[in-house]
Amino acid sequence: MTKKREKTLAAWDKQYVWHPFTQMKDWLAEEPLIIERGEGCFLIDTEGRRYIDGVSSLWVLVHGHGRQELLRALEEQSKKLCHSTLLGLANPPSILLARRLAQIAPAGLAKVFYSDNGSTSVEIALKMAYQYWQQHGLKERRRFLTFRNAYHGDTLGSVSVGGIDLFHKVYGPLLFKTYKAPSPYCYRCPLRLKPEDCGLGCVEIFETMVKQHRDELCAVILEPSVQGAAGMIVQPPGFVAAVRRIAKEQGVLFIADEVATGFGRTGAMFACLAEGVSPDFLCVAKGITGGYLPLAATLTTEAVFEGFLAEFEEFRTFFHGHTYTGNPLACAVALANLDLFDSEGLIRKVGKRAAALGAMLERFEELSHVGDVRQRGLMAGIELVKEKRTKRPFGPAECVGQRVIMEARRRGVVIRPLGDVIVLMPPLAIEEETLATLVDVVYESIRRVTEA
Numbered sequence: 219m220t221k222k223r224e225k226t227l228a229a230w231d232k233q234y235v236w237h238p239f240t241q242m243k244d245w246l247a248e249e250p251l252i253i254e255r256g257e258g259c260f261l262i263d264t265e266g267r268r269y270i271d272g273v274s275s276l277w278v279l280v281h282g283h284g285r286q287e288l289l290r291a292l293e294e295q296s297k298k299l300c301h302s303t304l305l306g307l308a309n310p311p312s313i314l315l316a317r318r319l320a321q322i323a324p325a326g327l328a329k330v331f332y333s334d335n336g337s338t339s340v341e342i343a344l345k346m347a348y349q350y351w352q353q354h355g356l357k358e359r360r361r362f363l364t365f366r367n368a369y370h371g372d373t374l375g376s377v378s379v380g381g382i383d384l385f386h387k388v389y390g391p392l393l394f395k396t397y398k399a400p401s402p403y404c405y406r407c408p409l410r411l412k413p414e415d416c417g418l419g420c421v422e423i424f425e426t427m428v429k430q431h432r433d434e435l436c437a438v439i440l441e442p443s444v445q446g447a448a449g450m451i452v453q454p455p456g457f458v459a460a461v462r463r464i465a466k467e468q469g470v471l472f473i474a475d476e477v478a479t480g481f482g483r484t485g486a487m488f489a490c491l492a493e494g495v496s497p498d499f500l501c502v503a504k505g506i507t508g509g510y511l512p513l514a515a516t517l518t519t520e521a522v523f524e525g526f527l528a529e530f531e532e533f534r535t536f537f538h539g540h541t542y543t544g545n546p547l548a549c550a551v552a553l554a555n556l557d558l559f560d561s562e563g564l565i566r567k568v569g570k571r572a573a574a575l576g577a578m579l580e581r582f583e584e585l586s587h588v589g590d591v592r593q594r595g596l597m598a599g600i601e602l603v604k605e606k607r608t609k610r611p612f613g614p615a616e617c618v619g620q621r622v623i624m625e626a627r628r629r630g631v632v633i634r635p636l637g638d639v640i641v642l643m644p645p646l647a648i649e650e651e652t653l654a655t656l657v658d659v660v661y662e663s664i665r666r667v668t669e670a
């Protein structure tokens with residue numbers, strides 16, 4: 219691309235585009251990085267510079283950019299049908315994908331409701347759970363129990379069940395009320411317990427809350443295994459299974475939001491599977507198309523589905539649907555994505571790469587401003603602190619996380635922090651050598667910024 223064209227694009231970006239989760243005052247003061255191409259695990263900017271895609275283009279990329287198998291599936295489907303509605307019609311890719319999802323999901327999830335992003339997949343689960351109880355004669359079951367530090371998306375329903383004050387507080391007056399159980403954030407345990415002998419004290423509190431409110435609860439919602447957006451907060455082993463068991467014992471529905479953890483990120487196809495958990499709802503998006511097209515799905519059980527079957531005039535229909543629900547292009551790519559999981563034995567490879575990543579992350583503990591290193595599968599978070607002994611955080615004005623990622627960018631790595639947690643979420647198919655470079659750059663960037 220010519221210098222002139224590049225400058226024009228940068229100017230038009232500033233003139234016309236409002237970027238998500240971005241303080242635009244800062245954005246307008248800087249030169250934007252404009253990504254023109256992707257190749258495997260690399261992003262390439264308009265000047266031809268290459269960067270490792272260290273957060274999988276916001277946690278979506280599975281097999282890398284430009285995989286021919288996925289592009290072929292897209293092209294072949296595009297010659298047949300690019301879109302047709304699921305409101306009153308069906309199409310082959312959405313049928314085949316629903317069947318495939320039901321086969322790979324935890325047992326009992328038999329029905330698939332499509333949408334096009336993670337927030338809507340959660341919104342759908344919330345509305346279904348609510349309507350299910352309304353139609354079940356238990357009209358007082360209107361509340362949800364969620365966890366502090368939860369993130370389930372940006373629509374008002376999904377924000378209502380969220381628990382990150384920085385993102386959610388300002389919308390408080392617009393949200394519905396939820397009960398919030400303690401977050402299993404072991405590094406900063408809200409109960410001031412030590413993980414070695416805490417006996418999952420947070421689960422005990424959760425259980426008490428569910429028992430206390432069971433008659434008003436529609437559902438419990440959890441990001442199983444890792445609270446991602448809160449800073450890769452990894453749950454202790456047994457946590458997901460315990461939450462599921464308690465919800466079941468108390469007759470409350472359980473929603474597993476696997477928008478981030480689904481499709482192999484944590485080392486299992488779905489994080490629930492690693493703890494033998496079958497939820498009543500499974501929300502998936504992000505990796506479902508390998509990161510090529512927007513698509514999401516909410517899976518649920520026959521029992522929930524049957525609660526909506528009735529004569530039309532009883533109005534038990536699930537009155538919800540998006541224009542692009544079940545888009546055939548996205549579904550065709552999702553099918554090709556799942557084929558690649560199988561043909562490449564990817565889940566097994568993720569286990570190996572995750573072990574390699576774990577070993578590479580060990581030396582970060584030596585750095586004087588690394589408070590905690592958390593990892594599950596190919597999801598990792600490095601929490602930076604001002605003072606290691608007291609775990610005192612850096613002040614927000616110090617912008618330490620942001621400074622680290624800018625340093626990494628100069629060294630050929632694109633990552634995005636969550637506050638002062640440096641996130642590593644490489645494509646599942648990353649080569650070990652590229653993974654090692656990514657980790658080295660991040661190490662050096664943290665060292666440069668925090669120890670200078």
Ligand code: PLP
Pocket residue numbers: 335336337338340369370371372441446447475476477478479503504
């Ligand atoms: N749920 C979880 C657990 C997520 O991590 C996210 C996004 O990061 C969402 C929901 C929202 O997904 P989307 O950004 O596609 O709306």
